[in-house]
Amino acid sequence: MLTGCSVDANPGAYTTVDSIFANADKDRIAAHVIAMSAAIDAPRETPAMRSRAFIKVQDGCNHRCTYCIVWQARGVSSSVPVSTVHDRVRAALDAGHGEIVLCGVDLGSYGRDMGTNLAALLESLLDMCGVSARIRLSSINANDVNESLIALNAHPRLCSHWHMPLQSGSDHVLRAMHRGYRRAQYLRVARALRATNPATEFTSDIMVAFPGETDDDHAETLSLVDEVGFLQGHVFRWSQRPGTPATAIAGRVDDASARRRSAEVRRATRRTGALSLARACGRVHEVAWDAVDGDAAHGLTAGYHEVIVEGAAEVRQGSLSLVRAEAVEGDRLRGTLLRS
Numbered sequence: 001m002l003t004g005c006s007v008d009a010n011p012g013a014y015t016t017v018d019s020i021f022a023n024a025d026k027d028r029i030a031a032h033v034i035a036m037s038a039a040i041d042a043p044r045e046t047p048a049m050r051s052r053a054f055i056k057v058q059d060g061c062n063h064r065c066t067y068c069i070v071w072q073a074r075g076v077s078s079s080v081p082v083s084t085v086h087d088r089v090r091a092a093l094d095a096g097h098g099e100i101v102l103c104g105v106d107l108g109s110y111g112r113d114m115g116t117n118l119a120a121l122l123e124s125l126l127d128m129c130g131v132s133a134r135i136r137l138s139s140i141n142a143n144d145v146n147e148s149l150i151a152l153n154a155h156p157r158l159c160s161h162w163h164m165p166l167q168s169g170s171d172h173v174l175r176a177m178h179r180g181y182r183r184a185q186y187l188r189v190a191r192a193l194r195a196t197n198p199a200t201e202f203t204s205d206i207m208v209a210f211p212g213e214t215d216d217d218h219a220e221t222l223s224l225v226d227e228v229g230f231l232q233g234h235v236f237r238w239s240q241r242p243g244t245p246a247t248a249i250a251g252r253v254d255d256a257s258a259r260r261r262s263a264e265v266r267r268a269t270r271r272t273g274a275l276s277l278a279r280a281c282g283r284v285h286e287v288a289w290d291a292v293d294g295d296a297a298h299g300l301t302a303g304y305h306e307v308i309v310e311g312a313a314e315v316r317q318g319s320l321s322l323v324r325a326e327a328v329e330g331d332r333l334r335g336t337l338l339r340s
């Protein structure tokens with residue numbers, strides 16, 4: 001079964017796949033899966049309650065990154081009406097979700113097609129959360145983080161975690177990628193968010209070996225990783241995507257250099273991630289429980305650190321609890337339950 005932007009961009013290309021859904025047809029996927037399950041007489045189970053409710057508020061993208069096919073496949077940003085978002089969030093809160101994750105391809109453009117904006121939506125949703133739930137933004141570009149959003153980072157019901165795709169720390173590469181920010185702006189936004197809430201954590205997507213990327217450009221990415229101190233980085237090597245403008249850009253990076261750069265950025269983000277975990281250790285965190293497995297509970301802090309607590313069989317999946325982080329264990333925190 002296949003879906004996604006590539007299906008829209010390459011109609012007829014996937015002749016060996018048995019079920020193909022264009023983006024506009026994704027609503028039919030659930031029915032299709034159930035029909036397939038029935039056909040093979042598979043046992044059907046009610047999906048488990050997850051702590052986090054993922055609510056899509058927007059689709060399409062107003063940016064035109066040269067390595068990306070999404071803006072061609074999905075078109076410009078279109079927003080889910082505010083009242084519909086309110087209804088969906090209210091239903092998720094009533095179902096007991098402790099964390100609402102607002103999702104979109106280009107979240108920062110939310111509302112521009114309807115005369116409103118993301119900060120206004122967020123303010124109204126934070127009011128709905130009371131003290132038993134919180135909101136997280138899935139991802140946002142640095143150039144869309146305006147003064148209103150920076151101010152909201154101090155709100156106790158907004159997760160102090162910003163996934164801001166970086167892609168590169170070099171202005172030369174950012175320009176070629178057609179990213180809407182430059183290194184200085186990215187750093188300015190990160191510092192401003194930390195100034196409003198010192199517990200703020202950052203995660204990111206970082207692309208290495210974009211055509212024309214030099215060792216100096218790569219060094220700028222490495223230094224930016226250290227300056228921001230990311231908790232996590234998803235590191236990718238650029239690959240040729242048919243139909244994207246980047247395929248015509250000269251200066252392919254050889255494979256060995258691409259692998260080396262990827263390994264170096266991964267090492268850098270692992271190092272900064274370890275520092276982030278060390279900073280979080282010893283502090284009290286509000287944790288949203290993703291899974292309770294035996295008497296061990298697994299969850300996420302507002303800053304996006306993974307946490308495990310043993311002997312917490314009484315916590316309810318989906319709820320929020322206070323946990324003191326006692327130790328760093330690999331890439332997660334081990335804690336004790338203070339209040340469930």
Ligand code: SF4
Pocket residue numbers: 061062063064065068069070071105106141
């Ligand atoms: S902002 Fe994201 S989705 Fe939009 S064009 Fe750039 S990479 Fe693609």
